[in-house]
Amino acid sequence: MPYFDMHSHMLCGVDDGAKTPEEMFSMLEMAYEDGTRALCLTPHYSPYLFGDTYEKSLRAFEQLQRYVAEKHPDMRLFLGHELGYHHGCLEALENGSCRTLAGSRYVLVDFPEGVDFFEIQAAMDRLMGAGYTPILAHTERYRSLFKRIDWIEEFMDRGGVVQMNASSVQGSWGLAVKRQWKKLFRLGLVHILSTDGHNLTTRPPKMSACAEYLKKHCSPEGIRMLTWENACRVMRNERI
Numbered sequence: 001m002p003y004f005d006m007h008s009h010m011l012c013g014v015d016d017g018a019k020t021p022e023e024m025f026s027m028l029e030m031a032y033e034d035g036t037r038a039l040c041l042t043p044h045y046s047p048y049l050f051g052d053t054y055e056k057s058l059r060a061f062e063q064l065q066r067y068v069a070e071k072h073p074d075m076r077l078f079l080g081h082e083l084g085y086h087h088g089c090l091e092a093l094e095n096g097s098c099r100t101l102a103g104s105r106y107v108l109v110d111f112p113e114g115v116d117f118f119e120i121q122a123a124m125d126r127l128m129g130a131g132y133t134p135i136l137a138h139t140e141r142y143r144s145l146f147k148r149i150d151w152i153e154e155f156m157d158r159g160g161v162v163q164m165n166a167s168s169v170q171g172s173w174g175l176a177v178k179r180q181w182k183k184l185f186r187l188g189l190v191h192i193l194s195t196d197g198h199n200l201t202t203r204p205p206k207m208s209a210c211a212e213y214l215k216k217h218c219s220p221e222g223i224r225m226l227t228w229e230n231a232c233r234v235m236r237n238e239r240i
């Protein structure tokens with residue numbers, strides 16, 4: 001069963017992900033070896049941290065496309081951004097400097113770990129009000145959502161999308177995050193699992209990090225939805 005990794009910082013020289021073309025190609029090889037056959041590249045769009053990443057990410061994407069065409073023609077690549085939510089972000093989405101995922105209405109949105117609950121709530125309302133479908137990046141990591149299961153349910157009911165990181169189930173972000181990951185999983189409050197891969201060592205692009213858990217707790221059909229099908233629907237701008 002192939003994997004679709006929809007959240008990745010593999011593009012080099014853009015943000016805190018891969019630093020060199022060599023590292024980017026090695027990450028691609030690691031993902032391919034792990035079974036990934038489709039990737040959406042999502043460099044940070046956080047102007048205060050990384051400046052304008054539009055041009056740099058496009059150049060790195062084209063470089064990766066050329067590499068893949070030659071070495072792994074069965075690998076599919078898509079381009080997006082991971083929006084670090086801030087006040088001016090709607091303008092950035094409207095003028096195109098921040099990309100949606102593969103040109104769809106889906107926006108991958110990230111907040112600092114310690115973000116206040118009401119800030120997440122207001123941000124999601126604002127994006128939905130503007131006609132976008134927010135995908136909440138690594139939902140398991142926000143402490144302010146640990147006791148807001150009711151809001152996560154409501155967010156999903158309204159069409160919001162929940163993404164979790166594959167490696168969090170192994171405890172890569174600590175015990176509390178691991179617990180929240182399992183809780184959301186058990187309650188069916190997740191649409192898409194991705195790696196959020198940043199490098200080859202501490203945050204590798206390995207979807208298989210959660211494979212063992214999935215095999216024990218999920219049907220093959222369910223696994224396919226979480227690790228392939230729902231991401232494909234996002235790329236096609238279809239409803240999940």
Ligand SMILES: [Fe+2]
Nearest residue numbers: 007009082196
């Ligand atoms: Fe990320």
